[in-house]
Amino acid sequence: MTGYDPRGKANRALLVGVSEYDHTAPPDGVPGDLPAVRHNLNRLEEALRHGGVFGERGITVCRSPDQGTFDQELWKAGTEADGVLLLYFAGHGAIPNAGDELFLQMRKARVVAGGHAVFPGAELFSVAQAMLAASPAQRIVIVLDCCFAGNAAWIRPDPRDKRRVLLLMSVQANHRIDAGDPGTPTPFTAELAALLERDGEVWFSELVDELRARMSAGGRRTLRGDPWEPQSRTEPGEDVLLGARSPSGGPGVPLPPDAQEDETTEPEPSWWAVAARRTWTGLTRSAGVVAGAVGGLLRPGPDGPPFGVPARRLVAGAAVLLFVAVVGIGTYRFAAMNGDSSTCPPPLELRVLTDPDLESTVRAAADAYLTSEENTADGCRSSGITVYSAGAADAVTALRRQTGAWQEPRDDDTNPQRDVGPQPDVWIPGSPADAARVSAGQDTDAVAALDPDEEPFAYSPIVLAVPQDIAADKLGERTGLPLTRMIDALRDRREDAEVRRPDPEFTDTGLLATIGLHRGAGDTGAPDARRAEARVDQPGPPSPTAAELLCALPDDDAVDNRTAALVPEFLLRSGVGCDSARRTPRMAQYPGDVPGLEPLFVRVRWQGADRDEADRDRAADGFRQWLTGGGGRAALARDGFRAPTGDRALLDTEEVADAVLRAPSPLTESAGRDAMEASLEGYRGANGPGRVLFLLDSSGSMAGQWEGASGGPGLLKQSLGGLGDRDEYGVWAVSGTGEDTYDTLLPFGRHTRKDAERAIDLEARVRDAGADPAGALREALDAMERRGAHDERPGLIVFVTDDEDAGRPSGDRFTGLLALAGAGETPVAMVSLKGGACDAGKPDALISEASGGRCVDADEDLGAALHDEVARIGTGET
Template sequence: MDRALLIGVSDYRWTDPPHGVPGKLEAVRNNVPVLRRALVRAGVFADGDIVPLCSPDFAEAARELQRVAREARGLLLVYFAGHGAIPSGGDELYLQLRDAQVFAGEHTVFNAAVSFSDLMGTVLATSRAERIVVVLDCCFAGNAARVWEHFEDKRRVVLLMSVQANHRIDAGDPATPTPYTENLARLLGEEGGTTVSRLAALLRRRMAEQKRRTLRNEPWEPQLRADAGAEMTLGRKGPQVPLLSPDNPDPAPAAPDPSPRPRRRLPAWTAALWRRPRALAAKWSRARRREHARRGADGGKGPSRRVLFRLAVPMLVALGMLGVGLYGPLGLAGGDDTHCAPPLELRVLTDPDLEDTFRLAADAYLTSGADTTEAGCRRTGITVYSAGSSDVVEALRRHTDAWQEPEGAEVNPQRDIGPQPDVWIPASRAEADRVLEEQDTDAVAELEPEESPLAHSPVVLAVPDRLAPEPLDDITGRPLTEMIEALTARAENAAVRRPDPEFTDSGLLATVGLYGDTLSVARGESLVRQPGPPSPTAGDLLCALPEDDAVDDRTAALVPEFLLVSGVDCKDNTRTSRTALYPADVPGMDPVLVRVRWDDADGEDGEDGDTARDAAVASFRDWLAGTEGREVFARQGFRHPGTGEPLDKDQEVEGVSYAPSPLDESAGRDEMEQALSAYQAYGGPGRVLFLLDSSGSMAGLWQGPSGGPGLLRQTLGGLGPDDEYGVWAVADTGDGPYETLLGFGRHGRKDAEEAVDERARVRDASADPHAALLAAFDEMEDRRDDGRPRMIVHITDGRHGENLEGGRLVEVLDRAEASGVPVTVAVLGSGGCDEGRPDRRIAEVSGGRCLDAGDDVGASLHDEIARIGTGDD
């Protein structure tokens, strides 16, 4: 999915001294529509893939930046035209939005401006787009190159800048687009499908031919930054070519890199938080602490003048002397045109499934009387962002020091999660309890969770209407696993999916129910098996299902109930309506506000900063828990946190039951911890024991890729070097029910294939699957201590006779059910998995699968192994 965001800021709210920007930019008003038409005509984007923003304020631009970055999967283009500003050092570029102001010498300096470091390091770094193009048409655009050079993932980011560093430029005739954008649009129309580097070379050439000059009366030279080998084609598909220089715009084509560099999945958060001044303040605070320590050791001497001078100089440079372009946290004017001081900014970190809800709540709060002074000024600004739930818990437990003062690339919560939160809102109080139970004793963040949650939402099994039971009362209140088994009994091809338990609490809460009190991990995971990784969030899951009608029509989703009321971003594309079923053993979502208090916070906000921040948090908390906050939760489909009743009892949504009974209580700390640990262990290296029927009846089913050994060899690609497995030949030759072809352990694929080829052969003997399976259960029982996933694979012709009848079959079934090890049976013949057959019954009670001629046995068996193993096939 391709996305483009075109931002053109022509009108500025504040242009008068002392804090206003230099003036309006009439020419920029023409840029967005002209560039949009050019991108569509050149085939770079469909019209519906382009989001135009004309003179947005900071909050609107931040929201749209986050949204398009989150949605893009193929090409992401971000364009900005407007005022650009730099500090005197020139090592940063600020893109000023409509409500921009400049406070020279004060803490934030550039209000309502996005620093290019934050655009690159947060918005773009978190996007899953394969290719990213950034186009800057503003004064000092070339200063962005210095930021780009230090960006870790710049291989997929190409940067087009209208002018070289430290130069201002003129906007040109108000009746036309700005010179750079006008030429860019024309070249797109002339070139059709072309490369970014060719465009850059042609732009330099054309600007030179037009004798364009900067305001320093030097040649106006557009700039390009792109990593070697990271060329990008814009428009109608063409060959990928290496980067161009202005002197050589047409080199020979080169093949693209077939293996793009994998990227770490990062959380989505936006808003420029001006790290540089804050980092200097933190540095000052650390130096002050060191001086206090020295003073205690050397008789009470005062702070070193050298230290104070060394830190004061960069503070003055960064916060004082400025360079502001002619074309380049939210200051407001009061109701009587009074200029307001920049409001204190609260950073609110949420669970990913809750981000949209709390973003809406924050927007409502910021325009409420609770956040407005008598003079009409805003008391507080709020930045809402989200990150993977298990990453947040781990960072608050173990890495608060690195969060406050990043020192290395390996552990850096500021990069991987976002800024230090003042408020954390997990989807369950149990998450806060998990942190408090195991937090490092020297942690520099203190958590203060509220006692009462803000709202409630059950986690439901959202079943396609055609598969919903009738009446619903017959199934409401039953355990989740029973609900799923009943669903698959009604429709054999029915499937269930849940979001990633490591990324969002809704997925982990669902996993608590899947595993049950006995932590039956293998059986629980077998109920939600799917190709590929799970969707990151419940919203993503509900958006992914409609991409395939057949999957959508037969797949139930474990999601929070409120999403069935409020809808999701893709709700217009959703094709299957769903009915909510309410499991008795799946805890609900109970978002709770947690105040996060950081050591030395006064280094950020002054001596009274912590008190002011406490007051701001308390005001936001009270508003959320009050009438106006409850109205937001009601519109989103949440329930009362105490009674569990709908907050909006008049809201009617088909498929949602407003009086289900009973609903499970909140999750406990230990059950959340155990479920996550079990899930993570299950996702690690696996253990597989193959039982290959080698009896005489297999003689006609032995040779070729579909024979017994051939099928076994096909599955080995699903196993990696860290997986452990073994192979038994099942034939009772008098020395026991099996012969070991490959001892249990780690094996290279080639060595394993050679062992099977050399040793596997048909025996003139019958098989005793009863004895072999019991021995296999014993073998796997000895390998269960660390929770790693396990599986037994039985490849057979299904001719078992009396060896799997009567009491012998009952004994195997009892062991299969009690073992917790799924048994996948591949029957080489037809009818082996018919209803009531022994192999099918063994597979079903163990949580495995039975495959026969009615399935693509080779492919299906490989898929089952790949779910357990860590191979790359």
Template structure:
């Protein structure tokens, strides 16, 4: 997915959201937002105008939402995400808010409030993590999010922590984290958007990264500051090498009537670029993302089966409304496109907002389930005789282990969050009406061990489909005969693979995150008595991929590794593909292990105590969707995605025409669904093998770390800063300690800053900060690493808990890591087999053959240097060992 994406000629969509007016504002209402933002009206006018002339978005490719409510915003966001195939651009301007923990950003819509101490602190606002969840489910190849609001930079952390498909999402943020900004006097666009529009209107080709750099420079040159009087610095977040073309050569524009005809319903009489916007006359607001329902004339198709409105014509000045609409009707009739009628002011055909169902599913299933929900939404089953939608469906996914734990133990906190630490509404999503786990076993796990006081009742329904978990082997390394591909234990398939290529690797996603990875772990452990050894055999070089889809996306980045790596993934992914399918390089062949249980997505109704206000209507909506989903049309969606029949003998494909590459049509025998006990056992063994962890930090505290011009000590990128960031991956059940490494005169080559043991993060950070400091001495990494390896060899040698050594250094004293000294460290690392993460603050230290790279390789660890994000990389490594969420 590297390189600049060119969206020209593709199906692109832009959703422009600006909240200039709020229903609840201070000081009139104590729980209101700070006030209205009149400048945001100009933002939308100017941005829409320049995007329309840019040529990337078609006539119907831009939707403008003026001061939408949260429900209106959610509906338009889902619609835009569903329709985009090339580029999806989402812009938001308005008030932003963050909770006291600062770990989430909320985009405040028209009906936003701020309720101090309430169960929902920001009602009427959408969490940015929820927005990312919707966007990640889009088929769009690139997604650009532009935020112009206070605290916009806080979105970067949310993006970094988001693991459900962020690789195609790029963020441009108006200001750094935890900063308030001024929107201006309201007579023109906000400062950030003013610069953004100016660049887009320059007439040349500009990528998002180029725009970011130039906007940042322009803000600095203009001396812009935040409310704290520090420099106002726009921010960017995206995967390395990712970029997208946004500015194009400006197209000549034909003359237009003022207030042009637009499906977005531009403000009547507003100038196209920076003109005055009429004052609000106090009349009721129309739907924020549709044209006004005033006395103008609408053009609709005469009622067919769905009674669907084909197009609304509005936004023209009153003097041309009737004439233009009449001409359009006559023109359509003359073309033989009859079946239209004029609906005037007296013909009200409005639809009430549909009841919204909340559907929670496994992250691996979300694209398929979302496609099914989208198809249901426009089906006859979900359409009234008047052409109105009966039901809306919000589809979202979350980490599988978190969902099971919440349904077992924390339904009270889900319904009414009372602490910052325990909040399923934030960490998972809203209380679901329907749950579609990837395996019925998950519902059995909840029911079998549910807390005595639970606020939910689960009603398990029909299995929807079936998909085995396969070992997807590079085609050149796969077994040739059926006997080599079907029915063998997973351990035998891996053994045969490594016999064909001793350098071959096997990878598996995070078993805590998706069912497919947990079921793969059942087979992985069945052939060994040592889960820790099994885990080492599937350990990736970097962080553990949360999903099989993301794992398949990361492999093409290394062509050599791609050709020698087999992955444990659901079979259907070899058909339905992943977001990066166009970039995959190595075709794979499915091998079917006989001891890995299969996925069987199942419909589960979730009933909540005290959730009976609209119980009858909600039951009816769930039943209609269940009937459709388990019927021919619903199963067809699963068939198109590559799933199999869940109930027919031999599990044949639901759609014989949709067969994935390397997939067998009728492999026999295929494994049955999982048993609850085997899944619980595998998860327990995995957690023992993965944590609680033991981590020993070595922090280079020699004088070179703080020499003039060095970046080894101060700031978030310095040694203490990188160490502190990684502490977030550890919990109170983990054990860890910190050594300050210095001294070469025969004494102990380190000083204990934090004794090895259990710690609370804040307390540990304070102790390290108080004791950390540069010493007037050199360091001996050879002696320190040997001491650390000996220390960790004696900790937990008889249990399965994971261990890790982290060495943070500027490599200034690596002259003591050469020759015999280096050989001694390498030999000891291979004997002890405790992974060592070598963190160098100097670029190039992880190049092949360098001491840091060799030590990491010999120990089974990882090397990180200044060529990458050290804070993020070390956090990922530590989090794989630690028990942050326990």
């Protein structure tokens, strides 16, 4: 448990309550005013003021603000906090029908009526979260008391900020709640304040557990009649102190500043520079979300039509311009506040783009370089550096084919400024093969020229990090064997062992691992991508980066104990931000056919950038010489990297992690350009485009499980985000018995999401009839078998049901269904709207298990689980 005690720090709490709304009348008004929220603010302010963590000047109460005022107060609180930053929001919450974004409705909020959910005057939670993450605060606590608060859990922070962000939500996803008596605080906040007012220390984790217990003991119910269950989202082991009231009723004694834990091992730049770095991903992604909401990309629902394409472009452009402003301010402030003299001119700022798995190391190296003698002239800094990362495949594509659009984006579809980041001066990919891929395939009219170094400046092998209890014992089994043989041997030692790898499109780690994975998967020695991908199959999409993969595994101890991870060796030395005491210890095994990470310094020069070309060359060359020399070597040694040539010895030979070998042999050759391209093509071909056949139970018993985002049609529509325009899918309505077990709602083929959702809205109806799930599944399995007879595209059958007719197939008929499911190539995902349907021995569990699919029921987060299953097959959102 990492318990952060912020006493003695600059802690800030922003309490936002919207009790009065300007627009409450139909057709575009919010449901009404919330007088109870006024009491929330008074009660919570009092609880925090005497809690010993937030001082009197550290609490800001913001009553019924409009969206602009909210943004200003949020930004102000973020600039002032360096300990814990707390945002509390109470008011109306709204979601699109897909439930994949949460809108915090401010005073001037409206709901535009029509076919899509659009909420002018409301703040997107993803934007608020990105603004909070730009703060230098050590911990960020977000508390939401609103309808649909639990949907915020699906909106993940930037990977760099996951450890810092702790989220408390008043209710589970897709549920509305009652504000309670107008003369008292809302039920959730009343319990929250009572717990914060108690004597002694109040930790976030304890607060969550006790809130759930209190709401349960009080018999609280959501407006759907289900138990009202507060939710939380934190990284494993993370915790923060929120109160320390003394028994006398006054605040606890704050710890002196020098007694606080110092989690910052590197000199920190100004808050504005941190904001520029950390909000790039959040704001540009949020620009896409805003554009989607205003432009009609959010899913059809009961609340309103979309604006047109011009509005979408305007909002997306505004968000990107906001980032440009932040970067401009951040660069200037960074120079002014960190220079050696007030007379120093602002230093030239280098933009360094790198692979996501390398970002932490490159940033630490850049921070060390900024304060080095090599970057100082006449007492002034020579250059500043902004380090950022983007998906490896996106970076290669942008430099190869989209440099013109990078300089001047022409449309929403191709915009590297939004999808990758600013035009880089320096690119540090994870392999020299990336630079070769760009140079070999670059457009003849490209406006960016690459000047790569001849050799990489470091090396880290890709290892199979195996839980210690099931790792290979003999040295000969830990190094040199092909990856597929290592995986087979692992499963011989433990039958249920799994292997996971980060996304090959997002980081070179995943793509390099895929080279070895595909090489050994064919019976004749030829690569077999489908068979290879089956070895690393997992529920949901792969983790974007190796660090996130290692962070995600401890979420489930059973999974952590049996799952090996393909990650760079250096992470076993440097660790990851979410590291905790309960993490399963791992041993590194070194496959003989997986190339390693070899970061390469690549200078990028842009046409039309002649004015400061010489100065920019000098700045880039200065950083290159330092990074490839002694200074960079020391920074890379601290993170566990190896020498790039020779026997590739560890740069730090004094402190060697127990999990790694000092001199594994042999270490495989560098990745080739063609091997990288072939592996990426094989991965994409094996994982999409896909085919999905949805079966929607439309029998009479579904009437009570039909409406809203958590009803049968709503869940199905949420999952469509995992499908792209190259995927094929169809929807059957399952009801009736005998020969006619289903009706076609959407014919099998390619569909836009908008058209598919419209068809479901118009055609999906509950029928006054039973259903024959076994008959419908038989026909679905036959149909998918015929469609997949001539190719190896991935397929999936999804059956959304309330299980009222689950017991209908029995005896030989059910046994035959299980045999058919097991003999086919198409997995079946059984999605039950009732809890317990996936318990061992239940029909849903048996069907999914026989087919190699997944069973999910109401005891899980159905929306997220179903989306993940579809995203594994499709080429859409992950």
